[in-house]
Amino acid sequence: MALDERKRKILESIVKDYVETAEPVGSRAVVKKYALNISSATVRNEMADLEDMGYLEQPHTSSGRIPSESGFRYYVDYIMEKQELSEQDIDLLADLMEDNAAELNEFIGRVGYFLSQVTNYASFVVVPSVKFNEFRSIQLIPLEKDKALILLVTDTGMIIHRKIEIPSSVDHKDLEHIGQVFNQVFRNKMISDIRRSDLQYLRENLKRKRQIVDRALDEIDYLLKNTGDEKLLVSGTLNILNEPEFKDLDKLRRILQLLEASDAFKDVIPSNISEEVDIIIGHENKTEDTKDLSLVYTGYRTRGDSGTIGLIGPVRMEYWKAVGTVEAVRSAIEKTLKSKN
Numbered sequence: 001m002a003l004d005e006r007k008r009k010i011l012e013s014i015v016k017d018y019v020e021t022a023e024p025v026g027s028r029a030v031v032k033k034y035a036l037n038i039s040s041a042t043v044r045n046e047m048a049d050l051e052d053m054g055y056l057e058q059p060h061t062s063s064g065r066i067p068s069e070s071g072f073r074y075y076v077d078y079i080m081e082k083q084e085l086s087e088q089d090i091d092l093l094a095d096l097m098e099d100n101a102a103e104l105n106e107f108i109g110r111v112g113y114f115l116s117q118v119t120n121y122a123s124f125v126v127v128p129s130v131k132f133n134e135f136r137s138i139q140l141i142p143l144e145k146d147k148a149l150i151l152l153v154t155d156t157g158m159i160i161h162r163k164i165e166i167p168s169s170v171d172h173k174d175l176e177h178i179g180q181v182f183n184q185v186f187r188n189k190m191i192s193d194i195r196r197s198d199l200q201y202l203r204e205n206l207k208r209k210r211q212i213v214d215r216a217l218d219e220i221d222y223l224l225k226n227t228g229d230e231k232l233l234v235s236g237t238l239n240i241l242n243e244p245e246f247k248d249l250d251k252l253r254r255i256l257q258l259l260e261a262s263d264a265f266k267d268v269i270p271s272n273i274s275e276e277v278d279i280i281i282g283h284e285n286k287t288e289d290t291k292d293l294s295l296v297y298t299g300y301r302t303r304g305d306s307g308t309i310g311l312i313g314p315v316r317m318e319y320w321k322a323v324g325t326v327e328a329v330r331s332a333i334e335k336t337l338k339s340k341n
Helices: 005-021 027-034 040-050 070-081 089-099 104-119 172-186 196-205 207-227 237-242 249-260 262-268 319-340
Strands: 120-129 133-144 147-154 157-164 230-236 276-283 293-302 305-314
Touching: 005 027, 005 040, 005 070, 027 040, 070 276, 089 104, 089 319, 104 120, 104 230, 104 305, 104 319, 120 237, 120 262, 133 172, 147 207, 157 207, 172 276, 196 207, 196 237, 230 262, 237 249, 237 305, 249 262, 293 319, 305 319
Parallel strands: none
Antiparallel strands: 120 230, 120 305, 133 147, 147 157, 276 293, 293 305
16 A cells, blocks of 8 residues: 555654664654654554555554554565665675685685675575586695695686595696696586596596596595585574664574574575665565564676575564665675686
């Protein structure tokens, strides 16, 4: 139901005051704090109308009102103006992109940490599978005696590495030669396109170094099996403890268990992710355990696949700040990943 301008301003005032204080909002506070050029009596009448329309609720122990979930939904859909990142946060985000663009897993993990630190909510990042990444290079780097490092780099900037043992008879020239042959076979191939015939070809063409080649290929196979699947990273879980809505220990325990269980939380995240910022409020969530939470999330694109970033907080969330932050981070991720292709 459409609201006239006065009701919109009153609803906006109540949303912002309730988000800030977590306390019911009275008519006098609305007039005084938000400098509305109307009387308290008029505000009370308008608040009563907003309650009848389902946008406000009156707690039993207070004469003030709080926004209902429908009130929050109307606010984010028709009234809210997103808040851009501060210059300080923009600088922090730029530093993060520059410092971590080379290592995708670490980079994405720090993105989640940035989201939770800036907003004081919990954050989540879904890192897409690397199956559609292309190999850019494979190196075998000598370390201390009898050890070498396998270093895989993909077109999205993903770096995967693992130590292996090597025979003492293998020197750095042998490792360099093996790396060159590996690159001839793997470079510019998608990980999902690697076939057994490729591995057999390498074993046949490097049979003089069969022992080290077998070890290297076994480790590459292990690395790809253990990094290939989609990952969910959750940061800032303890921020939930600061919200008065979650002082109930049973409620808090359920939420923390959900955030710590990757498979369960993945089911909460919608599958139809777009590149717009979307918001799910309270009972719009599809599970009982998330009815007291809101999600602000969006998709980001990598080559051949997509991931998701977002925030989890109470229904009483600073949606204007959450949306602006998630949007800015998504743009920064895509720009950084594009520059690495």
